[in-house]
Every structure is written in C-alpha cells, then in structure tokens.
Amino acid sequence: MALKTPQDYVQSLRDGRVTYWDGEDIADITTHPRFKVPIAITAADYDYQSAEHGALRRYRTEDGSEAHRIYQIPHRAEDLDSRIEMMKHTSIGTLVSGVYMALMSVKDEVAEVNPQCAANIDRMYRYCRDNDLRAAEVITDPKGDRKRRAHEQDDPDLYVRIVDRNKDGIVVRGAKLHITAASLVHELVVMPTKGMRQDEKDYAVSFSIPVNAKGVKIINRSFAPAELNAFDYPASSHHSMPEGFVVFDDVFVPWDRVFLAGEVQLASRLAQSLGLWERTGGVVEAVRMSELFVGLAQLVTEHQGKDRDPTAMNTIAELITYAEMLRMSLDYACRHYETTPSGMIFPNTLAINTAKYYYAANFHQTVRHLHDLGGGLVLTLPHEADLRNEASGKYIRKYLHTKKDVDIETRMRVYNMIRDLTADAYGGWQFVVALQAGGGLTAQRIMMSRTYDLAGAKERALRAAGVKPGAEKRAEAAE
Numbered sequence: 001m002a003l004k005t006p007q008d009y010v011q012s013l014r015d016g017r018v019t020y021w022d023g024e025d026i027a028d029i030t031t032h033p034r035f036k037v038p039i040a041i042t043a044a045d046y047d048y049q050s051a052e053h054g055a056l057r058r059y060r061t062e063d064g065s066e067a068h069r070i071y072q073i074p075h076r077a078e079d080l081d082s083r084i085e086m087m088k089h090t091s092i093g094t095l096v097s098g099v100y101m102a103l104m105s106v107k108d109e110v111a112e113v114n115p116q117c118a119a120n121i122d123r124m125y126r127y128c129r130d131n132d133l134r135a136a137e138v139i140t141d142p143k144g145d146r147k148r149r150a151h152e153q154d155d156p157d158l159y160v161r162i163v164d165r166n167k168d169g170i171v172v173r174g175a176k177l178h179i180t181a182a183s184l185v186h187e188l189v190v191m192p193t194k195g196m197r198q199d200e201k202d203y204a205v206s207f208s209i210p211v212n213a214k215g216v217k218i219i220n221r222s223f224a225p226a227e228l229n230a231f232d233y234p235a236s237s238h239h240s241m242p243e244g245f246v247v248f249d250d251v252f253v254p255w256d257r258v259f260l261a262g263e264v265q266l267a268s269r270l271a272q273s274l275g276l277w278e279r280t281g282g283v284v285e286a287v288r289m290s291e292l293f294v295g296l297a298q299l300v301t302e303h304q305g306k307d308r309d310p311t312a313m314n315t316i317a318e319l320i321t322y323a324e325m326l327r328m329s330l331d332y333a334c335r336h337y338e339t340t341p342s343g344m345i346f347p348n349t350l351a352i353n354t355a356k357y358y359y360a361a362n363f364h365q366t367v368r369h370l371h372d373l374g375g376g377l378v379l380t381l382p383h384e385a386d387l388r389n390e391a392s393g394k395y396i397r398k399y400l401h402t403k404k405d406v407d408i409e410t411r412m413r414v415y416n417m418i419r420d421l422t423a424d425a426y427g428g429w430q431f432v433v434a435l436q437a438g439g440g441l442t443a444q445r446i447m448m449s450r451t452y453d454l455a456g457a458k459e460r461a462l463r464a465a466g467v468k469p470g471a472e473k474r475a476e477a478a479e
C-alpha cells in the first residue's frame, strides 16, 4: 500500500470523530484554528519527498513496500540509531505511534498466554504500518482514589473496563486522560495503566480502535492559543499538540482488535513496555532540550559581556554536565540494547529509566541556572510589535545595546526562546511534561530497582566489608 501525502493525512481526519475544545463541539478539526499548528506539524511527517528528512522518514519493510520509520522494528544497532535520528526530526503527533514498538516487543510473551491476541497485535501493527496510519498511546486511567484497586473504586469505571463480552467482541467503558495527539491520530491503542489482579480481569484490557468509533469522545486541551508570532514565540508558534481527555462510552471492539481481555498476568508487562518506549522518546527530547539550554546560556552570557566571568562559566558547566550525562546515557542505552526471543532489540531498560529519572529530577534546577544567567529580561522583554513601531523601537534598540558586535534582534530572539521554552505557557507545560509524561518519578524508581543488579551490588558490598563468601548465610542458618 502507498505512503500517504500530507494532503491525504489532512483529508483522513475528516471522518466524523467527536472532539471538543473550550466548550465547542468541533465538526471538522482540519478547518479549526486551534488545530492548525498540531495538524501542520503532524502532516509534515508525511512529506516523504522532503530533501532534508524524506529518506530518514521511510524504510523498506520485509514485504518490499515503503513505510514510515516509526514502524521499523529494530533488529540491529544501526536500526536503533536511525530510529533515534528519525525521532529527533519528527513531531510528537507521529512519535506516539511508537506504541506499536511496545506491543511488538511483548508479542512473544502474549503468544505464550493467548496466541490469538498475539496474532491480533501483529495484524494491527501491519494494518497501521501499511496504511500509513498514526496511533496514540492510551494508557493513563483517571485512577480515582489512588489507595484503592481498580475494582474497589466508588465508580467502577475509573479504570477502563470490559462491561460486556459476546461472540463478536467486547464492549468497553471508561476514560483515559492526558492522551497526546488523541484527536490527530487514526487509532487509539489502549493498554492497562498498571498490573491487575485475578479479581480485576475486566480491567486487564488492551485493544486498538479507530478514533471515530461510536462512543469515543475526546475533550482537548493545550497550552497554546490558536495563533502565536514566531519572533515572540520561536518555539511554541510552531510546536503545540493538544492532549485528549478520551472517553469510551460503551465502545464496541471486535475480537480481532483485542490484545488483552482478562489475561491479568500480562497487564503490567504491557504497561512496562510502553513505559520503556515512551521514556526513550522522553530522553531523546531531553538531549535536544539540554543541548539547547547550553547554547542559549552561552549566547545570553556572551551578549551581556560576561563570557569570561567565572560564575557564568561555572553555571554553564552545570548545564553542560546535564546535557552530556543525558547524551551519554542515551548512547549507552542504544549500545547495550536488549533482545526479545524473536530477535527484536530495544534500548537498555535500566539505562533509559535512569536517564529519564535524571532528566526529570534535575530539570527544574537546570532551568534555574538558565534563568539565573538571563536576568529579568527573560520575562520583561518588549514584544516584536513594539520593536517594529518606530516610536518605541528606537528606545528598545538604544537601551538593549550591550556591545558593538551584538545585534539587538538576535539578542531579543535568544531571550524570547528562553522565555518561550521555560518561562511562559509552553515553558510551564515543559515543567510538568519533564516530570510526568512517560510516567512520574516513582514509575522510573520502580523500574530501576527491578532491573538493577542488586544481588551483585550486595555481594560486592559484603566482600568490601570483609565478609567471606557464604558467611552471612551460614550465620543466619545457625540462628
């Protein structure tokens, strides 16, 4: 099947999907101003003829046809490398389709429990890949009272669940929150948010359903207004993506689209594998962002004439440490990949979780360094319109002067970038994204303690403490 064009993609969104934004029931998202930027950046990933990134975007499948690289199953280190390179130049509206990497990496385990479900994963993966579709990662339930299990909540629908099963399929009810790009994709790939117990079989459910399926409703939210100018908002004017509050109001799912329906032993495996691929995306973005921070810090410092100042140099060294630790972690995670029984490789689980944790736990502190170097103009720089207005512009040019070789507009653009990325609506969004997207700090801590070689660490500590091999066990047995 053929790859889509950007125009085909836009056309494909006119399918009767039910979406709301700011009190409005939107009949056609392709003509609505709030969706203009998100659709444009997602459509750009369908430009396979682009001289810059066209070749990086596509790969040849085992059938000989071409598909978007987001669907390429890595089997060798080079495949992972080109995937990471592609991710650097791809919008989040496309990257979310990485949900299929998660499903394909647990397919072998699913097959051991339910071969039919594994076959469904395989078929849906090919269907999305071969039709050049995009799919959202739909995992986070509302969760109600965090201290109670799914089936113990006041309202049984606070986790997505199966409310009916018949010979043709299942009927599901519930909601999933914060779903990136939900209104802009073709398929919603639903998974349990965490492990489920034997008495929670109806909550151990995973499936893929078209966005326009009957009963699916999406309430959108984004930090971005409809239109922003590129001088004042260099990042967010061309980068925004709504998150969806996705409701499943008794949605029918045919059996051939079901990946899990009661196999509780697999619920946490699906959640974990999605976590890994989501966090890999988070770390790729972390590397990009942290390198940007270093550049912005150096520029703002040079523009102020402080570049040989020891305090400024120390602060920039902190930013370099952050950026390099992240870059090296990503590199390590790809070099020390893991392999599924059927030969698919995926980034090192411990390294990715550690890197994502490091990114999130230190993000706010790192931004503080940038704000410290920048000073108050980070927030109070006049708008472009005042620069272009001759009456006010002449004062802006006069009083923002620092040194002969510093261009005023360049200086303003650097400040606008810092504010937009870290101190305005998009900046506020970034603060929470760094922490929560791909799972909060606790999710990574859990994965780190599960995957770190704690037995080996204890062994080394015992030897260092002078305990002879086996001595601590003999002492216990004697007690």
Ligand SMILES: Cc1cc2nc3c(=O)[nH]c(=O)nc-3n(C[C@H](O)[C@H](O)[C@H](O)COP(=O)(O)OP(=O)(O)OC[C@H]3O[C@@H](n4cnc5c(N)ncnc54)[C@H](O)[C@@H]3O)c2cc1C
Binding pocket: 137, 138, 139, 140, 141, 142, 143, 146, 147, 176, 177, 178, 179, 180, 181, 243, 432, 433, 436, 437, 438, 439, 440, 442
């Ligand atoms: C911009 C953005 C985009 C996102 N995109 C997606 C997406 O595309 N798909 C998707 O599925 N999800 C998405 N998420 C959701 C994200 O994965 C969650 O926000 C994250 O996993 C945290 O879950 P939560 O928001 O329900 O918070 P909670 O789980 O309520 O966590 C809040 C705090 O409560 C703590 N806590 C939770 N439970 C307990 C407990 N039992 N005992 C003690 N403490 C507890 C947590 O450790 C944390 O400190 C996105 C989030 C954001 C912000």
